[in-house]
Amino acid sequence: xxxxxxxxxxxxxxxxxxxxxxxxxxxxxxxxxxxxxxxxxxxxxxxxxxxxxxxxxxxxxxxxxxxxxxxxxxxxxxxxxxxxxxxxxxxxxxxxxxxxxxxxxxxxxxxxxxxxxxxxxxxxxxxxxxxxxxxxxxxxxxxxxxxxxxxxxxxxxxxxxxxxxxxxx
Amino acid sequence: xxxxxxxxxxxxxxxxxxxxxxxxxxxxxxxxxxxxxxxxxxxxxxxxxxxxxxxxxxxxxxxxxxxxxxxxxxxxxxxxxxxxxxxxxxxxxxxxxxxxxxxxxxxxxxxxxxxxxxxxxxxxxxxxxxxxxxxxxxxxxxxxxxxxxxxxxxxxxxxxxxxxxxxxxxxxxxxxxxxxxxxxxxxxxxxxxxxxxxxxxxxxxxxxxxxxxxxxxxxxxxxxxxxxxxxxxxxxxxxxxxxxxxxxxxxxxxxxxxxxxxxxxxxxxxxxxxxxxxxxxxxxxxxxxxxxxxxxxxxxxxxxxxxxxxxxxxxxxxxxxxxxxxxxxxxxxxxxxxxxxxxxxxxxxxxxxxxxxxxxxxxxxxxxxxxxxxxxxxxxxxxxxxxxxxxxxxxxxxxxxxxxxxxxxxxxxxxxxxxxxxxxxxxx
Numbered sequence: 001x002x003x004x005x006x007x008x009x010x011x012x013x014x015x016x017x018x019x020x021x022x023x024x025x026x027x028x029x030x031x032x033x034x035x036x037x038x039x040x041x042x043x044x045x046x047x048x049x050x051x052x053x054x055x056x057x058x059x060x061x062x063x064x065x066x067x068x069x070x071x072x073x074x075x076x077x078x079x080x081x082x083x084x085x086x087x088x089x090x091x092x093x094x095x096x097x098x099x100x101x102x103x104x105x106x107x108x109x110x111x112x113x114x115x116x117x118x119x120x121x122x123x124x125x126x127x128x129x130x131x132x133x134x135x136x137x138x139x140x141x142x143x144x145x146x147x148x149x150x151x152x153x154x155x156x157x158x159x160x161x162x163x164x165x166x167x168x169x
Numbered sequence: 170x171x172x173x174x175x176x177x178x179x180x181x182x183x184x185x186x187x188x189x190x191x192x193x194x195x196x197x198x199x200x201x202x203x204x205x206x207x208x209x210x211x212x213x214x215x216x217x218x219x220x221x222x223x224x225x226x227x228x229x230x231x232x233x234x235x236x237x238x239x240x241x242x243x244x245x246x247x248x249x250x251x252x253x254x255x256x257x258x259x260x261x262x263x264x265x266x267x268x269x270x271x272x273x274x275x276x277x278x279x280x281x282x283x284x285x286x287x288x289x290x291x292x293x294x295x296x297x298x299x300x301x302x303x304x305x306x307x308x309x310x311x312x313x314x315x316x317x318x319x320x321x322x323x324x325x326x327x328x329x330x331x332x333x334x335x336x337x338x339x340x341x342x343x344x345x346x347x348x349x350x351x352x353x354x355x356x357x358x359x360x361x362x363x364x365x366x367x368x369x370x371x372x373x374x375x376x377x378x379x380x381x382x383x384x385x386x387x388x389x390x391x392x393x394x395x396x397x398x399x400x401x402x403x404x405x406x407x408x409x410x411x412x413x414x415x416x417x418x419x420x421x422x423x424x425x426x427x428x429x430x431x432x433x434x435x436x437x438x439x440x441x442x443x444x445x446x447x448x449x450x451x452x453x454x455x456x457x458x459x460x461x462x463x464x465x466x467x468x469x470x471x472x473x474x475x476x477x478x479x480x481x482x483x484x485x486x487x488x489x490x491x492x493x494x495x496x497x498x499x500x501x502x503x504x505x506x507x508x509x510x511x512x513x514x515x516x517x518x519x520x521x522x523x524x525x526x527x528x529x530x531x532x533x534x535x536x537x538x539x540x541x542x543x544x545x546x547x548x549x550x551x552x553x554x555x556x557x558x559x560x561x562x563x564x565x566x567x568x569x570x571x572x573x574x575x576x577x578x579x580x581x582x583x584x585x586x587x588x589x590x591x592x593x594x595x596x597x
Contacts, residue, residue, distance in 0.1 A: 020439050024438035027438045038413060059220060062445065063445075063453060066446020066450075077187060078186065079182055079185060080185055081499075098186050105197060108209060109212060116214055
């Protein structure tokens with residue numbers, strides 16, 4: 001079990017590191033695309049049709065990868081009053097329950113998310129050729145990431161690794 | 170659909186489940202409970218569609234512009250400029266803190282950014298000047314609330330998106346309440362200054378110092394002019410204005426103030442990405458939740474029940490404000506507005522409240538929640554930059570809370586406060 005958890009930790013850290021770099025990159029590209037749109041529209045008086053659509057699709061991917069980082073750092077907005085009321089075993093039980101809720105939610109979202117993405121193969125973006133699979137896939141990719149991280153958090157609480165070596169993140 | 174899914178949401182949030190997952194788990198529970206598993210497939214679609222929006226692009230861009238200006242030495246220049254304006258008053262640095270917040274508010278849309286940027290600079294300076302640390306943090310936190318009230322404002326972009334109001338009009342509606350709040354905080358500060366004998370800088374800035382500070386602050390201060398002027402005049406969409414603000418901040422930071430180094434950019438971009446993604450994913454999840462809420466006809470039921478409690482609109486607005494304050498104490502303003510606006514909005518608009526007025530009330534009220542215990546992001550940031558416990562800061566802030574609450578009441582019962590500017594600009 002410990003080996004499995006350790007592998008999961010390494011995997012999740014890789015995912016989070018990659019996602020962090022990607023999200024910075026996406027912010028840069030979004031800025032450039034929006035700026036190009038403004039420049040063409042106001043300076044060259046010639047609206048580009050693709051800038052708005054591209055920026056929107058990049059935004060969805062930004063939300064997906066950036067929130068995976070937030071999940072890994074446990075930075076998503078939550079109210080910690082009840083978990084903080086307890087100590088030791090009580091807090092662990094609550095944290096495992098929270099992780100289970102996240103796991104179940106993300107399992108449902110991932111399953112139907114991949115169906116959504118799969119069905120979007122037939123649709124394409126309106127201003128250029130891109131199957132919408134590549135934009136809708138952001139949802140199941142994100143929820144898969146959340147799922148893996150929630151499993152790690154649950155196992156951490158169950159096997160007590162969180163104080164030993166999970167504290168670094 | 171069973172309204173119990175709303176209860177599940179509240180239960181899960183109370184238990185400590187992150188809001189984004191509670192927003193999705195509620196509808197999932199509801200669909201299973203009703204045996205309508207066929208609807209489950211709509212949730213990822215709604216989550217996707219909820220984020221597929223051009224106006225929402227303004228969120229990462231405004232956050233990026235704020236982060237760039239912060240690193241680009243613009244904050245320092247604003248504080249220097251505020252010093253020549255009010256630095257000679259009794260309690261000078263406390264007043265400087267408030268005025269800096271107003272100036273900063275025109276550049277950034279987030280109270281948290283304001284607290285960390287101004288706090289880390291002004292709290293040590295105030296301590297050196299003889300203020301207690303807890304008071305220094307309290308002024309910083311109390312005035313940082315002005316940030317999201319004076320445009321640009323992330324919370325207002327979210328509200329406008331969820332409720333389909335014009336961002337430009339809502340931005341314009343925040344200007345006067347934000348200034349009123351600043352004046353109120355300054356009056357209270359000068360009263361406290363006399364009572365507690367705050368330090369007073371005898372020497373006024375010379376004309377030469379003043380003109381230098383003004384010259385240094387002039388270029389950064391053009392940012393709000395670009396942002397607001399562009400949006401309000403209808404030339405720019407908020408997203409385009411935000412994009413232009415980023416480019417402007419980049420040029421100013423790299424070539425004019427030269428405090429921004431190219432090597433800083435990767436870190437700034439990554440921080441911006443993660444901060445904005447955590448907001449966006451909640452907005453998306455809220456769209457999924459909102460769909461379930463429509464199916465359950467919960468807002469329609471609120472609209473039926475609300476007038477039965479009382480037909481007195483003043484009383485209803487008071488109750489709504491209490492509910493918002495209570496929510497704001499426990500929940501971040503973004504998620505709170507996302508859950509409450511679609512639930513309460515239709516009922517109140519039915520009762521004759523102006524949609525824009527309601528938007529102003531909700532945005533300002535929930536913004537104040539950022540500085541109220543037990544859970545206020547601004548208090549946490551203030552505490553982490555100063556090592557003063559959250560409870561101590563909150564106690565020190567009591568006179569300032571009085572100002573905050575008076576502003577909410579004023580905005581609620583004097584619609585002209587928020588609606589005059591948008592009206593003059595022809596936005597409504």
